[in-house]
Amino acid sequence: MRRDLHFDPIKTLAALETSAPASTYQGPRAIRDSKSLMSGIMQWFDKPCRVLDLGCGPKDQKLPVEFLCHSYVGVDYDSTKADLLADGHALPFRSESIDCVLSYAVLEHLHNPYIAISEIERVLRPGGLYVGTVSQGEPFHHSYFHHTAWALLSLLDSRPSLRPVRMWPSGDTLGSLGRMGSYSKPVRKSLALLDAFNIATPWLTPRMARLPAKDLQIDAIHRAGSIAFLVEKVASCA
Numbered sequence: 001m002r003r004d005l006h007f008d009p010i011k012t013l014a015a016l017e018t019s020a021p022a023s024t025y026q027g028p029r030a031i032r033d034s035k036s037l038m039s040g041i042m043q044w045f046d047k048p049c050r051v052l053d054l055g056c057g058p059k060d061q062k063l064p065v066e067f068l069c070h071s072y073v074g075v076d077y078d079s080t081k082a083d084l085l086a087d088g089h090a091l092p093f094r095s096e097s098i099d100c101v102l103s104y105a106v107l108e109h110l111h112n113p114y115i116a117i118s119e120i121e122r123v124l125r126p127g128g129l130y131v132g133t134v135s136q137g138e139p140f141h142h143s144y145f146h147h148t149a150w151a152l153l154s155l156l157d158s159r160p161s162l163r164p165v166r167m168w169p170s171g172d173t174l175g176s177l178g179r180m181g182s183y184s185k186p187v188r189k190s191l192a193l194l195d196a197f198n199i200a201t202p203w204l205t206p207r208m209a210r211l212p213a214k215d216l217q218i219d220a221i222h223r224a225g226s227i228a229f230l231v232e233k234v235a236s237c238a
Contacts, residue, residue, distance in 0.1 A: 007153075007154065007157050009149070009150040009153050009154065012153050012157075012164070013149055013150075013153065013167070013218055013221075014214070014218070016164055016165070016166060016167050017165065017166040017167075017168075018166070018167055018168060018214065018217035018218055018221060019166075019168055019217055020036040020039075020168045020228070021036055021039040021040040021043055021166065021230070022039060022043070023035065023036070023039055024039045024042050024043065025038035025039040025042055025064070025068075027063075027064055027067035027068065028063045028064055028067055029064070030060040030061050030063065030064050031058065031060040032057075032060055032061070032104055032105070034061055034064060034102075034104060036168070036170075036228060037102065037104070037131050037132070037133075037228065038064050038065075038068065040129075040131055040166070040230045041065075041068060041070070041100060041102075041129065041131060042068060044100075044129050044230070045070070045099065045100070045129070048069045048070055048071065049070050049071070049099030049100055050070070050071050050073070050097070050098055050099045050100070051065045051070045051071065051072050051073070051098075051099065051100045051101075051102055052073055052075060052091075052093070052098045052100070052101045052102065052123065053065070053072060053073065053074040053075065053102045053103075053104075054075055054088055054091075054101055054102065054103040054106055054120070054132075055075070055076055055088065055103055055104070055105075055106030055109065056074030056075060056076050056079060056081070056082050056083075057076060057079055057081075057104075058079070058081055059074045059079075059081045059082070059083075061074075061102060061104060062074060065102070070099075070100070075088075075091070088103075088106065088110050088116045088119065089110065089111070089112060089115045089116055089119060090119065091119045091120075091122070091123050093123045094123070095122050095123060096122075096123070096124065096125040096126065096236065097123060097125070098123045098124055098125065098128065099124075099125060099128050099129070100124075100128060100129045100130075100131065101120050101123065101124060101128070101129075101130045101131070101132075102131050102132055103120075103130075103131075103132035103133075104132055104133055105132075105133050105134070105135060105226065106132065106134075107132070107134045107135075107145070107147060107152075107155075108134055108135040108143040108144065108145055108146050108147065109142060109143055109144065110144065110145075111144055113144075113145055113147075113155055114155065114158060117155055117156065117158065117159055117162070118158075118159060120162075121159045121161055121162055121233060124233040125233065126161070126233055126234065126235050126236050127232070127233065127234075128232070128233045129230060129231070129232060129233075130162065130229075130230075130231040130232075130233070131228075131229070131230050131231070132228070132229060133170050133226045133227065133228045133229070134146075134147045134152055134226060134227055134229070135147070135225070135226050136148055136149075136173070136224050136225060136226055136227050137172075137173030137176055137177070137223070137224060137225045137226075138173070138176040138177075138180055138225045138226055139176070139177060139180050139181045139182065141180060147227065148222070149167060149218075149221050149222060149227060152164075152167070152227060152229065153167075156231060160235075161233050161234055161235045161236070162231050162232070162233055162234075163231065163232045163233075163234045164229060164230075164231050165230045165231060165232050166229065166230040167221060167227060167228070167229045167230075168217070168220075168221065168227070168228050168229075169220045169221050169223070169224035169225075169226075169227060169228070170224060170225070170226040170227060170228040171224060171225040171226055172195055172198070172199075172220075172223055172224060172225055173223055173224065173225045174191055174192075174194050174195035174198060174225075175191075175192065175195040175225060176225025176226065177191045177225070178190075178191030178192035178194075178195060179192070
């Protein structure tokens with residue numbers, strides 16, 4: 001495992017694309033909305049590829065992936081709908097045999113994300129793509145490690161051939177608490193209203209209006225309930 005003592009999350013984040021990919025996907029929607037992730041996959045691959053859905057759950061991403069003419073395999077450790085029952089810490093695939101790994105809200109549920117990211121790196125071919133989301137400000141939902149943007153970048157930095165390409169917010173923390181928190185219904189509705197109010201009244205924080213667009217995007221990432229990402233495997237890890 002590489003340990004770069006000079007890793008600077010501020011500079012690394014500033015160098016990334018920090019907005020969602022252009023919305024080009026117009027196919028069927030999954031239960032867990034992945035339109036921005038599918039748009040990223042569309043823009044990355046120009047021919048059919050093999051997509052591994054790690055932590056596939058109900059396999060709701062199968063239809064969007066196959067709409068893009070890619071082959072799909074869903075892996076989970078306990079889902080009866082998975083194509084393969086497997087542990088994300090020991091993936092049953094040959095090295096460099098997968099074009100794209102998709103993990104929608106999975107990393108936070110893994111006992112050791114450093115082992116899992118090593119496995120993701122191993123099975124991805126050079127030039128392949130790792131796309132997904134990870135929890136940051138969401139409430140506990142059988143999760144071990146929620147990741148800030150810095151934590152996610154640090155995790156990726158531990159693998160020498162993984163290069164983050166893009167990172168963006170996937171819902172605000174207030175909205176996530178209102179949607180997922182184990183509060184009473186009035187409290188959850190109040191949180192949802194606060195989220196809508198915050199979005200509708202940017203003028204209440206005039207200093208934000210003076211910030212460059214890039215700083216606003218990074219601020220939104222730091223306030224996000226979950227964070228979406230695109231990561232490239234740039235070279236063989238052999």
